[in-house]
Amino acid sequence: MFDPKLYHEACSEMHVSEEKLQEVIHMTEQNKKRAIRRPLRVGLAAAALCALTVVGASAANPEFLEEIVLSIRSTVVVSDYQEELIMEDGSQITALRYPDVSVEERDGRTILTVDGAETDITDALSEDGRYVWEATDNGSQAQVIVTLDEDGKPVWVANVAAAGEELEDSEVSLVSEPSGKRTHIVD
Structure with a gap:
């Protein structure tokens, strides 16, 4: 299974040269389709999380909702239909996307x-x-x-x-x- 703490520790020790960083930025700028889909996926994941939170909480509590949304540390795209949201405390939430x-x-x-x-x-x-x-x-x-x-x-x-x-x-x-x-x- 995916261990977010181990992953974070391994990645925190990695360093990239300025030349390689510029190369990655250049490659990313050329792929406009990916740049558009990523925010859409994150938005869909956030929308799914918000919907589940509202249903689960059964009461309007904006402070609770804001706390959850702000505690998302990162997202890992598993597939077109699934993302894993990694929270600040290391816990993991699975967000599903239904097809349009x-x-x-x-x-x-x-x-x-x-x-x-x-x-x-x-x-x-x-x-x-x-x-x-x-x-x-x-x-x-x-x-x-x-x-x-x-x-x-x-x-x-x-x-x-x-x-x-x-x-x-x-x-x-x-x-x-x-x-x-x-x-x-x-x-």
């Missing part, structure tokens, strides 16, 4: 969009009554299941499992409304 999902009917076809990638699922819905999209990244798993409601409109459920966990054991699912416009969280 939408289902729309376009020109008589049903189109599933997951994280910007479109898939025509019309035939699968007609044949099986459902379509399952799955992705695995560095042990983390994401799944979107699309079915048809009583009116024949597509609805979806998204599940995410951290590395080492099973999708069937996920405790929170993101569920679409029949209109496909709004979502809510189900425990």
Whole structure:
């Protein structure tokens, strides 16, 4: 398992030359896509942490929320769907990111969009009554299941499992409304 104290001690003894530092800065500036995704991931992790804190606390306590957010020392991106937040006291919190999902009917076809990638699922819905999209990244798993409601409109459920966990054991699912416009969280 990851030992944050050992990692911090090992990294604190490392020193880099000015030349290598400039080379890394130059390489980072060339990769604009990474520079944009990193703040987005940190923002999503912070948003997930805030949402979990609000739900868990069950009371509006802004000082408590501020204390937690300010105590995040670093984040480690495990995968597209998982980050580990390392707190000042060395404790670790797992933050999960659900894929960005939408289902729309376009020109008589049903189109599933997951994280910007479109898939025509019309035939699968007609044949099986459902379509399952799955992705695995560095042990983390994401799944979107699309079915048809009583009116024949597509609805979806998204599940995410951290590395080492099973999708069937996920405790929170993101569920679409029949209109496909709004979502809510189900425990």
